[in-house]
Amino acid sequence: MMLIELTDVRKAFNQGKPNEFWAIQGITTQFEVNRITCLKGASGSGKTTLMSMIGCLSRPTSGRIRLQDRTISSLPERFLTQVRRHTFGFIFQRFNLIPGLSVVENIMLPAYPLGLKASCLRSRADRLLEQFLLADKASNPVEWLSGGEAQRVAICRALINDPQILIADEPTANLDSRLSREFMSLLDQLSKAGKTVLISSHDPVVFDSPVVDRVVELEDGLVVSGEG
Amino acid sequence: MIALLRKQRYFIDYTLGTMMRHKGKSLGLLTVYTIIIFMLASVMLFSHAMRSEAVALLADSPEIVVQRIQAGRSVMVPADYLQRIGKLRGVTEKRGRLWGYYYDPAVKANYTVMASEQDQLSINDIVIGEGIARTRGLSIGDYLTLRSHEGKAFSFRVLRLLESESELISSDLLLMNPEGYRRLFGIDESLYTDLVLSVRNPREIQKIAEKLTLLLPDSRPILRTEILRTYESLFSWRQGVMLILLLGSVLAFVIFAWDKASGLSAEERKEIGILKAVGWETSEVMRMKFWEGVIISLMAFLIGYLAAYLHVFYTSAGLFEPVLKGWSVLYPSFQLTPSVDGLQLATLFFFTVLPYTLATIVPVWQTSITDPDLVMR
Numbered sequence: 001m002m003l004i005e006l007t008d009v010r011k012a013f014n015q016g017k018p019n020e021f022w023a024i025q026g027i028t029t030q031f032e033v034n035r036i037t038c039l040k041g042a043s044g045s046g047k048t049t050l051m052s053m054i055g056c057l058s059r060p061t062s063g064r065i066r067l068q069d070r071t072i073s074s075l076p077e078r079f080l081t082q083v084r085r086h087t088f089g090f091i092f093q094r095f096n097l098i099p100g101l102s103v104v105e106n107i108m109l110p111a112y113p114l115g116l117k118a119s120c121l122r123s124r125a126d127r128l129l130e131q132f133l134l135a136d137k138a139s140n141p142v143e144w145l146s147g148g149e150a151q152r153v154a155i156c157r158a159l160i161n162d163p164q165i166l167i168a169d170e171p172t173a174n175l176d177s178r179l180s181r182e183f184m185s186l187l188d189q190l191s192k193a194g195k196t197v198l199i200s201s202h203d204p205v206v207f208d209s210p211v212v213d214r215v216v217e218l219e220d221g222l223v224v225s226g227e228g
Numbered sequence: 229m230i231a232l233l234r235k236q237r238y239f240i241d242y243t244l245g246t247m248m249r250h251k252g253k254s255l256g257l258l259t260v261y262t263i264i265i266f267m268l269a270s271v272m273l274f275s276h277a278m279r280s281e282a283v284a285l286l287a288d289s290p291e292i293v294v295q296r297i298q299a300g301r302s303v304m305v306p307a308d309y310l311q312r313i314g315k316l317r318g319v320t321e322k323r324g325r326l327w328g329y330y331y332d333p334a335v336k337a338n339y340t341v342m343a344s345e346q347d348q349l350s351i352n353d354i355v356i357g358e359g360i361a362r363t364r365g366l367s368i369g370d371y372l373t374l375r376s377h378e379g380k381a382f383s384f385r386v387l388r389l390l391e392s393e394s395e396l397i398s399s400d401l402l403l404m405n406p407e408g409y410r411r412l413f414g415i416d417e418s419l420y421t422d423l424v425l426s427v428r429n430p431r432e433i434q435k436i437a438e439k440l441t442l443l444l445p446d447s448r449p450i451l452r453t454e455i456l457r458t459y460e461s462l463f464s465w466r467q468g469v470m471l472i473l474l475l476g477s478v479l480a481f482v483i484f485a486w487d488k489a490s491g492l493s494a495e496e497r498k499e500i501g502i503l504k505a506v507g508w509e510t511s512e513v514m515r516m517k518f519w520e521g522v523i524i525s526l527m528a529f530l531i532g533y534l535a536a537y538l539h540v541f542y543t544s545a546g547l548f549e550p551v552l553k554g555w556s557v558l559y560p561s562f563q564l565t566p567s568v569d570g571l572q573l574a575t576l577f578f579f580t581v582l583p584y585t586l587a588t589i590v591p592v593w594q595t596s597i598t599d600p601d602l603v604m605r
């Protein structure tokens with residue numbers, strides 16, 4: 001069953017200017033439900049650009065992106081935000097936790113606009129903290145966390161609104177190989193729990209991992225292998 | 229509905245948290261902002277109170293004062309002018325006044341000396357304003373020696389002090405018996421300083437003034453409404469001076485606020501990017517920043533205005549003393565009646581809170597409409 005469908009997607013930066021640059025040069029592919037797909041490629045090959053378009057963080061310059069039966073590439077900004085909020089959870093390369101806030105506050109951040117009951121939101125966060133072995137760190141400021149813990153906080157934050165799809169951009173770049181393998185097994189758990197995962201990496205621990213179902217290789221904005 | 233309210237609460241909570249995280253910036257901004265509001269509000273409250281004070285004081289002063297002008301200079305008015313005026317329709321009372329200035333070299337200040345009939349003063353008694361009492365160190369029962377027009381020393385006993393509720397005007401006032409006044413200044417029985425006429429119906433005042441100039445061609449009637457206008461322009465002028473002085477600091481504040489509010493630090497930009505990436509809408513990010521602006525400016529406004537209120541009405545605008553000293557050498561230590569002008573309050577509000585809030589919103593808007601994918605990099 002197809003979940004995400006890309007049709008001749010292209011993305012230009014600084015279009016019309018002398019420094020115009022086509023980061024994605026026409027990609028057609030699909031991503032399936034409940035799979036872990038890895039985007040593999042050298043730095044600068046267009047992985048981040050592609051994932052941010054899929055995750056509704058930006059729009060393609062041309063081409064079409066469908067999410068189930070909706071064309072998201074042409075949605076206005078307001079609706080993009082809605083889709084992003086309910087469908088995607090992001091794990092960024094640099095974690096992007098907000099310093100000064102506690103672990104649990106960082107985790108609850110994506111849920112504030114939903115206006116849930118405070119106790120309800122808090123218990124949801126506590127369950128995630130429990131699951132990712134962070135319960136005793138809940139009220140610590142995030143600056144105190146180690147790399148692996150920060151990573152798990154980022155995962156909790158990505159999961160707080162219970163999204164269908166997880167997008168992780170080079171999530172292991174700041175982790176050693178042991179923590180990277182741990183991260184992959186967490187992804188495996190999530191996948192088994194029904195999440196669809198899209199992960200980018202040029203780290204063999206990731207793309208050679210047994211938990212990855214499919215590897216799509218990018219080069220200069222084009223898919224070179226694993227079209228599917 | 230409830231979810232909507234809860235949402236606002238989350239945003240406000242988050243905003244408060246953000247402000248606590250940037251304590252230095254928030255506090256600095258709040259302080260400068262509060263000081264500016266304090267200064268502006270002080271000037272406004274002060275001038276408003278002064279004006280209403282003057283209006284109140286003049287309310288029971290005579291409607292028309294008649295001076296005699298000779299060669300463009302005001303001179304003493306012969307007593308028989310009162311008879312020459314005769315019975316004018318609408319005039320309920322007419323009488324002559326005796327008053328003038330007395331320069332006291334001991335304190336290098338002018339007293340306003342007035343002959344008073346109502347007070348039933350004996351020839352050696354005087355009633356003085358607080359300002360004179362203070363500078364000369366006089367209290368009831370003490371003697372004040374004044375030199376007469378022929379150089380003779382006269383000693384007067386202080387019978388009582390003028391009550392200080394009207395000290396703004398009475399600070400340098402000295403009341404004495406009319407007989408004593410004539411003796412001190414060497415003024416003939418047949419002369420007055422000026423004449424005052426009371427008129428009941430304000431619409432008749434103009435007519436009466438015209439009749440007076442016909443009856444007494446060398447006189448000049450001064451209407452209360454004119455005095456009121458003079459007072460008003462005097463107060464506005466003083467307020468203007470203060471406002472100009474303040475303008476510099478206001479400008480500095482505007483630049484400062486613009487810089488603080490509009491210049492988002494890299495950290496704040498990133499935070500906005502993260503919020504958007506995790507699913508906040510542009511409008512929600514803006515609402516948060518809006519609350520930040522509202523909280524800071526409202527707090528500054530309330531604290532500053534309250535402080536100004538206390539400053540003007542409980543410390544008699546102590547900080548303005550240097551500017552207001554020119555008012556009279558004997559600076560009155562008056563107590564202004566608290567009064568607030570709604571329009572002034574609203575003006576101040578709209579010229580401070582509104583622009584600041586806007587200044588915080590604009591850059592956030594610019595940042596938050598850009599694609600949030602920047603945080604991925």
Ligand SMILES: Nc1ncnc2c1ncn2[C@@H]1O[C@H](COP(=O)(O)OP(=O)(O)O)[C@@H](O)[C@H]1O
Nearest residue numbers: 013014021023042043044045046047048049050
């Ligand atoms: N905002 C931008 N303006 C101009 N060029 C950009 C911008 N963002 C990315 N690029 C370029 O697009 C290419 C692809 O970037 P990216 O998707 O981040 O690659 P990857 O994630 O695979 O390392 C790079 O060459 C990068 O320099």
Ligand SMILES: [Mg+2]
Nearest residue numbers: 047048169170
């Ligand atoms: Mg990248």
